[in-house]
Amino acid sequence: MGEYKALNGAVLKGDINTATAEMQKAIDADKNVQDIIDNGLIAAMDEVGERFSKGLLFVPQMLRAAKTMQECMKLIEPLLQKGDVTPKGKVLIGTVRGDLHDIGKNLVSMMMESAGFMITDLGVDVPPEKFVQKAQEVEPDIVAMSALLSTTMPAMPQTIEALGKAGLRAKVKVMIGGAPVTENYAHEIRADAYASDAGSAVSKAKKLLGIS
Amino acid sequence: MKSLNIPTFLPRLKVLNREQALAIHQAALEILEKTGFKMEHPDAHQMLVDAGGKVTNDGRLTLPAYLVEEALKTTPKQIALYDQKGNKTMPLVDGNPFYGTGSDATFTLDLETGQRRRAVLKDVANFARLVDNLENISFAMSMANPDDVPVEDIYVYVFAEMIKNINKPIVFIADSGRDIAKIYEIACLVAGGEEEFQKKPFMLNYSEAISPLRFPQNVMEKLIFCARKKIPICLPSGSNAGGGAPITIAGAMALGIAENLVGLAVHQLTNKGAPFLFGPNVSTLDMKSTVVSYGCPEWSLSQAALADMRDEMYGLPTWAYAGASDAKVMDAQAGAEAMFSIITAMLSRSNLIHDVGFLEYGNTSSLEMVTMANELVAMSRFFTEGIPVNEGTLALDVIERVATGGPGSIFLTDDHTFDYFREAQFLPQLLDRSRYDSWKEAGAMDLYTVCNTEAKRILSEHQVEPKTDEVLNEVDRILKGR
Numbered sequence: 001m002g003e004y005k006a007l008n009g010a011v012l013k014g015d016i017n018t019a020t021a022e023m024q025k026a027i028d029a030d031k032n033v034q035d036i037i038d039n040g041l042i043a044a045m046d047e048v049g050e051r052f053s054k055g056l057l058f059v060p061q062m063l064r065a066a067k068t069m070q071e072c073m074k075l076i077e078p079l080l081q082k083g084d085v086t087p088k089g090k091v092l093i094g095t096v097r098g099d100l101h102d103i104g105k106n107l108v109s110m111m112m113e114s115a116g117f118m119i120t121d122l123g124v125d126v127p128p129e130k131f132v133q134k135a136q137e138v139e140p141d142i143v144a145m146s147a148l149l150s151t152t153m154p155a156m157p158q159t160i161e162a163l164g165k166a167g168l169r170a171k172v173k174v175m176i177g178g179a180p181v182t183e184n185y186a187h188e189i190r191a192d193a194y195a196s197d198a199g200s201a202v203s204k205a206k207k208l209l210g211i212s
Numbered sequence: 213m214k215s216l217n218i219p220t221f222l223p224r225l226k227v228l229n230r231e232q233a234l235a236i237h238q239a240a241l242e243i244l245e246k247t248g249f250k251m252e253h254p255d256a257h258q259m260l261v262d263a264g265g266k267v268t269n270d271g272r273l274t275l276p277a278y279l280v281e282e283a284l285k286t287t288p289k290q291i292a293l294y295d296q297k298g299n300k301t302m303p304l305v306d307g308n309p310f311y312g313t314g315s316d317a318t319f320t321l322d323l324e325t326g327q328r329r330r331a332v333l334k335d336v337a338n339f340a341r342l343v344d345n346l347e348n349i350s351f352a353m354s355m356a357n358p359d360d361v362p363v364e365d366i367y368v369y370v371f372a373e374m375i376k377n378i379n380k381p382i383v384f385i386a387d388s389g390r391d392i393a394k395i396y397e398i399a400c401l402v403a404g405g406e407e408e409f410q411k412k413p414f415m416l417n418y419s420e421a422i423s424p425l426r427f428p429q430n431v432m433e434k435l436i437f438c439a440r441k442k443i444p445i446c447l448p449s450g451s452n453a454g455g456g457a458p459i460t461i462a463g464a465m466a467l468g469i470a471e472n473l474v475g476l477a478v479h480q481l482t483n484k485g486a487p488f489l490f491g492p493n494v495s496t497l498d499m500k501s502t503v504v505s506y507g508c509p510e511w512s513l514s515q516a517a518l519a520d521m522r523d524e525m526y527g528l529p530t531w532a533y534a535g536a537s538d539a540k541v542m543d544a545q546a547g548a549e550a551m552f553s554i555i556t557a558m559l560s561r562s563n564l565i566h567d568v569g570f571l572e573y574g575n576t577s578s579l580e581m582v583t584m585a586n587e588l589v590a591m592s593r594f595f596t597e598g599i600p601v602n603e604g605t606l607a608l609d610v611i612e613r614v615a616t617g618g619p620g621s622i623f624l625t626d627d628h629t630f631d632y633f634r635e636a637q638f639l640p641q642l643l644d645r646s647r648y649d650s651w652k653e654a655g656a657m658d659l660y661t662v663c664n665t666e667a668k669r670i671l672s673e674h675q676v677e678p679k680t681d682e683v684l685n686e687v688d689r690i691l692k693g694r
Contacts, residue, residue: 058499060459100428103455107502150316150357150366151387179575180318180357182330197502 004040007072011044012051014064016071023072033079041069045114053199059107066114087118089209092140092172094122094131096155101148104178107198108144115202128155128162135168141209142173144201145191150180157189173208177201216602223596224307225559227513228520232462236517237525239466240473241277248272249425249474253432256478263481272425280473283480289527291444291487293351293381294412296402297677302350302381304489304529307519307561311534311554311589312351313339314567315385315418317577320356321542323667328540328576331356335577336370338671339569340377342579345674348589351381353418353566355577365691368394372687375402377676382415383566389433392417394690396441401686402679410442416489416564421449421471423456427478435475439482446489446531446564447475452504453514454497461494461514468492469521489564491518491531498538503573506536507549516560532562535585536570542580542660546571550585555592580663583670587642594638604632642666 007026010019026036048065051057091112095105102124113119120138122130135143143163147153156176163169173192176185186194193208195201228236248266251257251273265273290305302310320331323338339355354370361369367386374382375398386392403409419434421427431447438445451457451468458464472492479488494514498505505511515532522530534553539545550568557565567574568589569582599605610628614621623629642662644651651657657665678684 055500059502060499100422100426101450103450104502149387151363154363180316182318184330 004036004043007036007040008044008047011041011065011068011072012047014061014068016068019068019072020075023075027075027079033076036076037073041072042116045069045116049115049202062114063110066110069114088116088211089141089205090118090120090138091142091144091205092120092122092131092135092138093144093146094126095124095146095148096152096159097125097127098155099147099149099152100124101146101178104148104198105146108146108177108195108201111198111202112205115206117202117205128159131159132162132166132168135163135172136166140172142175142205144175144177144205146176147178147181153178153180153185156181156185156191160189160191175201175204175208216606218601220598220600222307222598223559224561225516225556226520227516227560228524230524233517233521233524236462236466236469237521239463240470241280243425243466243470244275244280244473245277246274247425248274249427249471251427251432251474252429253427253436256427256432256436259478259481263477275474275477279477283473283477284526284528286480286484287476287488287490287528288485289529291416291489291529292413293416293444294414295381296375296379296414298403298412300412302564304563307563309558309562309565310350311557311565311568311585312349312381312383313343313353313355313582314533314536314570314574314577315353315355315383316357317355317570317575318357319572319576321571321576321578321580323579323664323671326664328572330359331577332360333358333369333373336373337377338579339577339582340374341674341676342582342667342670344378344380344676345670346582346586348586348593349380349568349582351383351564351566352378353383354385355569365391365394367391368398368691371395372398372691375679375687376684379677383418383564384415385418386434388430389437392434392437396437396443397690398687399443401683406441413442413444413487416444416446418566419445419447421447421475423449423451423471424467425471425474427474432478435479436482439479439486442483442486444487444489445479446491447472447479448491448493448531450504451492452495452497453510454499455502455504457494459496461496461510461517464494464496465492465514465517468494469518488528489531490522490526490528491515493531493533494518495533503538505538506533506567506570506573507538507545507552509552512553512556512560515562516556519560519562529563532557532560532565533567534558534562534565535568535581535588536574537581538571538573540572540576542571542578542584542663546581547584547659550581551588551592554585554588555595558589558592558596579667579671580660583663583667584642584659587640591638591640591643605636 007022052062109119175193176191177195183194193204195204264279265275293302295301319328320335335356336354340352343349343352400406400409449471453464457467495511534557535550537546537549568585
């Protein structure tokens with residue numbers, strides 16, 4: 001990691017100008033692309049995650065670091081061959097039918113994305129059939145659902161049922177979350193995991209897929 | 213000394229000057245004129261367009277300032293809430309503060325085990341009965357999102373449960389135009405008819421738009437229903453700093469006020485003069501946990517600012533919060549945070565103050581917290597009533613009597629002390645001032661234990677004056693689906 005000290009530090013601080021400049025330097029020096037990503041960017045993001053979970057970083061600092069990493073990735077993307085980078089997993093996410101609240105869901109999306117997951121965000125008020133249709137299309141590892149209103153929670157088991165009818169239930173893990181949602185409710189409707197906040201959504205997702 | 217007739221100064225917190233208040237109001241108007249909002253209720257959309265609103269290229273609506281100013285003019289400057297027996301117990305006007313509980317907590321602290329558990333309908337009953345008894349808690353909200361009722365009619369069930377267990381005013385939640393009609397039907401039964409209800413409304417609806425600047429169909433259904441039926445309503449949105457709104461309080465307030473003004477415009481266009489309780493909820497999103505904080509100073513500050521704006525320009529009674537905490541148990545943090553918001557809300561002269569008794573950023577309710585808050589409100593009220601200065605309270609004759617009275621002459625034995633001590637002193641009922649030995653002998657109880665014991669006592673002794681069988685049977689008929 002020592003080789004990319006300046007890049008690591010800039011990502012950690014969310015200093016986009018310095019980070020992209022360092023990134024360009026590494027690219028110009030013909031470093032291995034996968035090596036830049038792994039040791040320059042992901043190593044820094046791992047440190048960000050570590051510091052956040054210890055309460056040493058605040059959410060805006062973490063999101064800024066993620067944004068910094070994304071800006072760096074933009075420089076390297078034209079150089080990537082298909083298959084050079086494999087995502088940790090594919091996640092299909094949305095706020096369930098009848099519910100228009102998306103702050104929590106968006107936060108989960110961003111945190112998962114910065115942890116290396118590939119996200120397909122269906123937005124809000126997503127009916128079960130739309131979850132199913134998109135799941136058939138993108139073949140996600142995880143379907144994640146959010147609800148803020150207790151009155152919209154029943155759309156969660158309905159979506160799970162729809163996934164079942166479409167023969168997809170065994171192929172995906174289902175995660176749920178949102179203010180009125182509980183661990184017990186997740187058991188009740190046979191979801192695979194419940195996460196109480198965005199940070200734990202990431203670690204639960206990793207656990208579901210058996211990755212660290 | 214000549215006879216004194218000095219008005220008592222009532223301590224009042226002020227956090228904005230006039231320039232700041234005007235600038236936030238102007239910013240709110242600018243949001244509506246330039247940024248606009250998403251109105252998803254077709255009739256409300258049309259109503260605003262007919263009144264002068266403009267549709268932008270991407271389907272948003274913008275409003276000219278005059279439309280909003282007009283709505284502010286036609287809104288009544290006071291709302292009188294009655295109890296369910298027809299007494300005017302909550303005149304929401306000027307700086308009259310009234311405290312009450314909150315709604316929709318997923319969990320509650322069990323009174324017997326002290327453990328956090330999923331809330332059930334029985335909890336709604338317990339909180340309502342407790343509030344019915346507590347002197348300084350003036351209205352009830354459900355405090356629970358019960359696990360054991362059909363979710364599609366959850367708000368009808370909790371409302372019916374409150375009707376059975378309290379006679380004080382109720383602040384209620386509904387999902388849409390469908391269940392609010394059922395709730396209204398129950399309310400009219402209790403009042404003895406629609407006309408009687410509208411003359412002496414005993415309930416107020418709490419609905420929420422979605423920040424930033426989104427007005428869903430079901431929320432507008434409720435707003436229009438309330439305007440037509442003259443059910444008082446408030447329409448805060450989740451314009452919490454850093455969440456639905458900018459991280460800075462000024463911007464979050466401007467956004468929340470803009471959203472309130474949209475609701476107010478639709479409301480007054482539907483029925484001029486219908487009662488509307490003003491005010492956004494502007495708390496803050498915690499930047500570590502991402503919870504909306506219920507113990508932060510920001511929320512108290514923003515509602516103090518809103519009270520200033522009320523006095524500077526709006527003149528409308530305000531919606532506020534207090535007596536809640538982010539603590540998971542009723543500990544020192546819970547006490548500190550509860551008291552901070554209770555006394556500042558009272559010093560700010562906020563009008564309708566909800567969420568009393570919440571722990572865990574509104575996720576857990578606690579009967580003990582409500583019981584404690586009852587005392588903290590009394591303590592704050594004592595402070596905000598100020599210091600009456602007159603012949604009787606200056607007591608120059610008493611001073612002379614005791615000072616010149618010779619050995620054994622003390623104030624404690626003077627008649628003046630006997631005559632005045634009840635009004636001159638705050639007399640705590642739960643807060644402990646006993647000497648160490650007697651405290652230890654009485655069981656060495658901390659405040660949580662004292663409040664737990666007191667809540668249990670009230671729930672076992674307090675009888676709520678029941679509704680007639682006729683009303684109760686009709687309520688059950690409505691619950692069972694007609």
